[in-house]
Amino acid sequence: MANNATPDIIYTKVDEAPQLASVSLLPVIQSFAKAAGVTVGVKDISLAGRIVATFPEGLTAEQRQSDDLAELGQLVKSPDANVIKLPNISASVPQLMAAVKELQDKGYAIPDYPEDVSTEAQKAIRARFDAIKGSAVNPVLREGNSDRRAAVAVKNYAMSNPHSMGEWKSDSKTxxxxxxxxxFFSNEKSTTVTAGQAGDARIELVAADGGITVLKDGLSYAAGTVVDATFMSxxxxxxxxxxxxxxxxxxxxxxxxxxxxxxxxxxxxxxxxxxxxxxxxxxxxxxxxxxxxxxxxxxxxxxxxxxxxxxxxxxxxxxxxxxxxxxxxxxxxxxxxxxxxxxxxxxxxxxxxxxxxxxxxxxxxxxxxxxxxxxxxxxxxxxxxxxxxxxxxxxxxxxxxxxxxTAGTVQNVGLMAQKAEEYGSHPTTFEVPHAGTVRIVLANGDTPLEHAVEAGDIWRSASTKQAPIEDWVQLAISRQRAEGCQAIFWLDASRAHDAELLKYITPLLADAGMADKFQIMTPRAATRLSLETIRAGKNSIAVTGNVLRDYLTDLFPILELGTSAKMLSIVKLMNGGGLFETGAGGSAPKHVQQLTQENHLRWDSLGEFCALGESLKFLAESKENQSARILGTAVESATQGVLDHDKSPRPKVGQTDNRSSHYYFALYWAQALAAQNEDADLNAKFAPVAKALAENEAAILAELTSAEGSPADLGGYYLTDQCKTENVMRASKTLQDILATL
Incomplete structure (x- = not known):
């Protein structure tokens, strides 16, 4: 049994359908892992959890909770990090306000979100909320660049069981x-900070009369950082x-x-x-x-x-x-x-x-x-x-x-480490209060980026550090060497930001002897070539910045697999740890709605299965843990079993849903562990479990589906009631009793 303070693997508590699914799946994972001496802990990065952690002063001792996101933010900077990250809500203001209202209704003394800010107290509260809304989690956890691709088993299944596609007509008016x-594109300016310019910086608005309003101070740019600025009229x-x-x-x-x-x-x-x-x-x-x-x-x-x-x-x-x-x-x-x-x-x-x-x-x-x-x-x-x-x-x-x-696949290597290219995010985006010139003032007084703006224009800046850029290029080189397929940097040399990136990329490729293995193309041209490539049944690697990483890892998987929730998403953290993401959560709200109305959850946990297997294999390599390696190999067998036996969730009541899919995953996982001959102790532990799961199939499925077709009470949306949610998502006592034997 691992005896270190930090669990071997951290599983994240999130929101909506992924969180409901984890209430069912996590007991399976923790039971199987514990039997192999692997510990699995949980950290709460849900929207409700982050709100509660941010405003503790009015809460009771029982209501308060630790700032798990901040703790994870530190963990991912260490070589010991091994985190399975499920998709969380990136909250818009309406979602944030709805979550606050639900917490208040449950007795949490959380302040209202101040839409209109006039007092210093309101400004302070708004600043704390601004750290929660939007994509607040990912920049904290992504201390590495992104490697996203379809797992082999998932891609093979999609090809053998193709999803429906709408008919495209040449006379479509779309x-x-x-x-x-x-x-933003046409007004973009970009610069790379020199050693003489490095240090503290600020963003200011200079009025026609010379008056200066500091929009943001306390910035700091290291030498080699690419800094961009632009605005939309x-x-x-x-x-x-x-x-x-x-x-x-x-x-x-x-x-x-x-x-x-x-x-x-x-x-x-x-x-x-x-x-x-x-x-x-x-x-x-x-x-x-x-x-x-x-x-x-x-x-x-x-x-x-x-x-x-x-x-x-x-x-x-x-x-x-x-x-x-x-x-x-x-x-x-x-x-x-x-x-x-x-x-x-x-x-x-x-x-x-x-x-x-x-x-x-x-x-x-x-x-x-x-x-x-x-x-x-x-x-x-x-x-x-x-x-x-x-x-x-x-x-x-x-x-x-x-x-x-017959389609091939587009993998993605995405630049995102250390908040790279966080365009349009707080705190360097502003709705301009009055006409003037917005400029970035660097430590030595230089103002390389400035724009004449009018009141109401939307001005924004982003920065990308040198180390993440270099790590991104090396990751792209590694993936191309491993795959040997077409690889494209989706960059427009005529765009200011991309031109600065190319100053790093070109020599790095040349030094590695890989310049002839990569093409550099505008996003438009790269789109056309990539579509032609996969139509021919071949593969391509898209090497992109942060925003395109986000866009393409939905676009191509939805075309190839029917969903982006089944992607293998590995973040190789720059300090040696691993972050394993489980896919997108865009359809999660509709899934929750169906569960509460019909007690049927169609969320597919295939992304979690894939992430779990990679996490266990990473643990095996980083900690020389052979039990983890056996567990990870068996997870891959179980995932293949779910696909081969068509046990993924389906959309309608009476069909396989998330909970029954988890039962079959546990069954196939136990059978794989019972069948392996590398570890007699694991074999002995899992053989009776596999036998019990198989023999009780009918009873377990009956218990899991007994309430289907009727409304399900979760006791909340953003903060569900734990007991009520467990009653819904762990409806089989027989299954829980079998897991307890581990």
Whole structure:
């Protein structure tokens, strides 16, 4: 038994469907691991957990909890780190406020989220909340670069059991529309900090009269850091949106807006708010002052706006005006047409890396307010990566849908370590308060990055340190050597940031003798070549920055596998540890809804199975733990068994769900351990378990499915009741009793 203070493996507690699934799966993992002398601990990085840890002062001793994210942030910097990270909520402001409300209703004295900040106390509370919202977890934990690919077993299964694909027609009216100027892409400037410039830095706004407002101080840039700055013109954005609304109506297609209001948690909610306002421009022209006085912000979406308007004295009058404008606008792409939830209702409902691949997989179709699929104008304001989706749409119009049964695969090596390229995230993104010049002032007084801006423009900066860049290139070299396939750096030499990266990349490839093994292509050209490559049944490695890592590891898996939740995601931490991610969680809210209504959870834990196997193999190598190696090998057998026997969750009541899938995973895992002949002790421990699991199959499945079709009470959404959740997710006493024998 490991006796160190830190468990051998840390499993993260998260949110929504992945967390519910872990309530069922984790006892299996901990029981099997314990029998092999491997300890598995848990750290809470859920949205509710992070809120509670951030505001302890008003809580009782029983309510308080440690700051597990901060603890994990330290652990991932050590060579002992071995973390299995499930997908957590990247909270938009509406989600954050909903979580706070639920905690308050449960007796937690958490302050309200201050949307409008005027006092110093409100500023302090807002700053603490800002550290929680958006993609707050990943930058803390990702002390390494990303290696994402489809596991061999998963890819083979997808080819043998191809998922459905929508039909692409050459006359499809679906298009991708993006700004041709005045956006983040066109205004980007970039520099690499020299030794003489390194040190403390600040961001300031200089007014026409020379007055200086410090937007952010306390920054520090090490020598070799690539620093970028750019802005999106509010005037240009509004003009673009108005043009697209009119064009969409003329074309007779759906209007859909695709942003990343979670990862880009400051910039994209503002862009989203512009879209809501421009879509309802006549209403804002008439009632804008009343909205401002009532604290109604379009950034929170149409759904919140409608709720707040209903509380105003002129609520009925304004709602009539809104309905009239909506009737005159193009039909909106719908999140849920049955419930009338539109693309513009909630900023976090339509996340580009999930929404665009789903639309492309569906043959360019989105759901309209009439509940029917229709072509759509996909509006992506910033043109930085819109060409990836634009080229995908063009390609499939020309060639027809991809055939998953014969397609190759696109792996990804992504630059993300130490908060690389955290575009649009707090605290270096600002809605400009007044006209002037925004500039970054470096330690020696140099101002290499500055922009003339107007009030309301969205200015943002990001930085990428030298060590992560070098580590990223070396990881790409290692993966290409291992795979021997096509490898492409998705970089545009004419873009400021990419040009700075290439100053590192080109000599590193040359020094390694690998320059001829990699191509360097713009994202648009790389998209076309990669699609042609996988259509021919061959493989490619996409070597990308942080944002494209996020986008492509949804786009290609959704086309190849039908989902991005089944990807193998390995983060080789720069100080020697390992972080094993389990896939995307974009569909998690709908899964929770179905569970509470029908007691059927269709969340597929295949990503967790893959991560577990890699985590155990890493433990075996790093700690020379042979029992962990045997466990990991057996996990791979169990995963293959789940796939081969078609025991993955299905969408409907009466079919296999998450809990019964976990039973079969445990069965196949125990059988693999009982069959191995390397460790007699493990064989002796697991042979009776395998026998008991097999003999009690009917009883276990009956217990797991006995309540299916009826509502399930979890006692909460963001903070579920532990006992109630365990009753739902661990419904088989027979299974729990067998696990207890270990």
């Amino acid at each position: 298009t991708v529309s993006t700004m041709s100027g005045n956006d 509010a005037r240009g954005l509004d003009s673009f949106l108005a043009e697209q609304i009119a064009a969409t109506k003329d074309q007779g297609v759906l209007f859909s807006l695709h942003l990343k209001a979670t990862m880009m948690k400051v910039s994209d909610p503002i862009v989203f708010g512009h879209a809501v306002k421009v879509f309802l421009q006549p209403v804002f022209d008439t009632y804008g002052e009343k909205f401002a006085a009532a604290g109604i912000s379009p950034n929170s979406g149409l759904g919140a706006l409608l709720e707040q308007v209903a509380e105003l004295p002129e609520g009925a009058e304004i709602r009539t005006a809104i309905d009239a404008v909506m009737a005159d606008r193009p039909a909106l792409y719908m999140v849920n047409s049955d419930k009338g939830i539109t693309n513009l209702h909630v900023p976090s409902d339509v996340i580009i890396d999930a929404s665009m691949p789903a639309l492309i997989r569906a043959g360019g179709k989105g759901w309209g307010p009439d509940g029917k699929a229709a072509d759509t104008n996909c509006v992506i304001p910033d043109s930085s990566y819109a060409p990836v989706y634009e080229e995908s749409v063009s390609y499939f119009k020309e060639t027809g849908a991809l055939d998953p049964s």
